[in-house]
Amino acid sequence: MSIKVTQIPGPKVEEIAREERELLATSTKCWDTPAGPVEAKGIYFRDKDGNVLMDWTNGMVVILGHNHPRWNESVIDQINKFVYFNGPDFVYDVQKEAAKILTQITPGNWKKKVFFCNSGTEANEAAMKLARISQKKNLIIGFLGAFHGRTQGSLSVTASKSVQRKGYTSYLNNSFSVPYPYCYRCWYNMTYPSCDLYCIRVIERYFQHNLPPDDVAAFIFEPVQGEGGYIVPPQESFKLLKSILDKYGILMIADEVQTGFGKSGYMFASSYFGVEPDIITIAKAISNGLPMGATVFRASLDFKEQGMHSNTFGGNPLSCRSLIEVYNIIQEESLLKRVVDMGNYFKQKLYELMENSRTIGDVRVLGMLIGIEFVKDRSTKEPAKEIRDFVVKRAYEKGLLLLSCGQSVIRITASYIITQQEIDEGIRIIKEAVEEAEKLFL
Ligand SMILES: Cc1ncc(COP(=O)(O)O)c(C=O)c1O
Numbered sequence: 001m002s003i004k005v006t007q008i009p010g011p012k013v014e015e016i017a018r019e020e021r022e023l024l025a026t027s028t029k030c031w032d033t034p035a036g037p038v039e040a041k042g043i044y045f046r047d048k049d050g051n052v053l054m055d056w057t058n059g060m061v062v063i064l065g066h067n068h069p070r071w072n073e074s075v076i077d078q079i080n081k082f083v084y085f086n087g088p089d090f091v092y093d094v095q096k097e098a099a100k101i102l103t104q105i106t107p108g109n110w111k112k113k114v115f116f117c118n119s120g121t122e123a124n125e126a127a128m129k130l131a132r133i134s135q136k137k138n139l140i141i142g143f144l145g146a147f148h149g150r151t152q153g154s155l156s157v158t159a160s161k162s163v164q165r166k167g168y169t170s171y172l173n174n175s176f177s178v179p180y181p182y183c184y185r186c187w188y189n190m191t192y193p194s195c196d197l198y199c200i201r202v203i204e205r206y207f208q209h210n211l212p213p214d215d216v217a218a219f220i221f222e223p224v225q226g227e228g229g230y231i232v233p234p235q236e237s238f239k240l241l242k243s244i245l246d247k248y249g250i251l252m253i254a255d256e257v258q259t260g261f262g263k264s265g266y267m268f269a270s271s272y273f274g275v276e277p278d279i280i281t282i283a284k285a286i287s288n289g290l291p292m293g294a295t296v297f298r299a300s301l302d303f304k305e306q307g308m309h310s311n312t313f314g315g316n317p318l319s320c321r322s323l324i325e326v327y328n329i330i331q332e333e334s335l336l337k338r339v340v341d342m343g344n345y346f347k348q349k350l351y352e353l354m355e356n357s358r359t360i361g362d363v364r365v366l367g368m369l370i371g372i373e374f375v376k377d378r379s380t381k382e383p384a385k386e387i388r389d390f391v392v393k394r395a396y397e398k399g400l401l402l403l404s405c406g407q408s409v410i411r412i413t414a415s416y417i418i419t420q421q422e423i424d425e426g427i428r429i430i431k432e433a434v435e436e437a438e439k440l441f442l
Contacts, residue, residue: 087315123148229406
């Protein structure tokens with residue numbers, strides 16, 4: 001497939017959008033760029049009107065793209081064998097094998113266990129329940145800007161956009177959020193490295209004033225904030241955080257729902273930051289598009305009685321088989337190296353783009369975790385949401401599907417199979433869209 005767009009969105013996709021508006025709950029739908037795929041291959045999809053687009057959102061992120069022959073074969077083989085069986089209630093090989101892989105590849109050389117579920121937010125719910133019940137403490141600390149999910153437990157530590165908490169704040173408790181190491185927009189107006197990571201060091205002062213450390217079960221963090229704006233903190237940030245948490249006997253939970261399974265160029269971004277969290281939560285990429293989440297934790301934290309936590313479809317045979325296959329393909333096709341190589345190529349191209357633009361204030365790249373932040377003026381750094389939104393819309397009209405995040409950031413979450421030629425083509429489209437935006441808005 002290759003990009004081919006005429007009228008977009010065309011009448012058939014517009015019609016789906018109209019009907020979905022009536023049928024589906026108000027959520028996070030991109031009404032300006034509705035997509036409407038009917039078939040897909042690699043990182044391309046054909047919409048219902050026959051337009052072909054390149055997709056740099058890739059289900060955040062379907063590692064292998066669409067229709068990877070070996071993955072398809074494996075999942076179809078599993079369909080032919082057996083599709084359902086309640087993982088939490090019964091035993092079978094694919095579930096055991098998937099769990100074994102996760103215990104072996106996550107950081108930390110200690111005995112681990114796995115809880116399988118269906119989404120990132122559920123993985124975080126399990127992590128927080130484990131932390132609270134094992135430590136017999138209630139408070140969970142997180143970061144401002146964090147996104148951990150929208151169910152009420154996870155929402156307690158989600159602090160990305162206030163609309164996510166609006167109307168629910170009285171149900172959210174036993175949690176507290178502190179500033180994230182977001183150097184481009186430092187909460188304390190300091191500059192790295194002369195700040196000496198004040199944002200992390202200051203956490204101990206909260207312990208003196210309003211967060212009694214004896215009440216804190218865990219600190220949950222995203223190694224790279226995703227929804228918050230693809231923010232990559234200084235590399236030593238979380239080692240310092242871990243040393244503080246260890247001092248007070250507080251567990252560390254790494255939410256690697258967006259960063260896990262190779263996206264950082266490491267199997268888990270925690271490894272880039274040199275930390276071994278007590279609990280790691282994962283979802284999104286691990287099953288190449290099939291719903292799956294997992295909480296991987298120190299075995300000593302396990303629930304002490306049957307029935308304290310469970311679900312229905314966690315560890316279902318299809319998602320487990322998919323996870324095993326995704327992991328094997330990452331290894332056999334050396335995809336981690338590919339993430340690093342393509343990430344470096346993205347970085348070079350995006351830095352060139354930033355140099356030649358007046359509205360790209362920052363480009364952040366770790367592996368293929370990529371954020372482009374738009375500003376009205378590089379010196380004031382005033383967020384330029386309207387420019388970001390214009391670029392996303394124009395790119396779509398030119399055949400490139402993108403997703404936004406943060407206040408004025410575009411995130412690129414392409415599949416690991418993307419080629420240099422495809423990167424060139426997408427960057428050309430973004431460049432044209434940015435030039436048009438700058439003519440229109442500046
Ligand atoms: C870091 C992080 N944690 C948790 C979640 C929630 O995952 P889900 O939407 O699968 O519940 C997300 C989703 O974007 C995420 O990015």
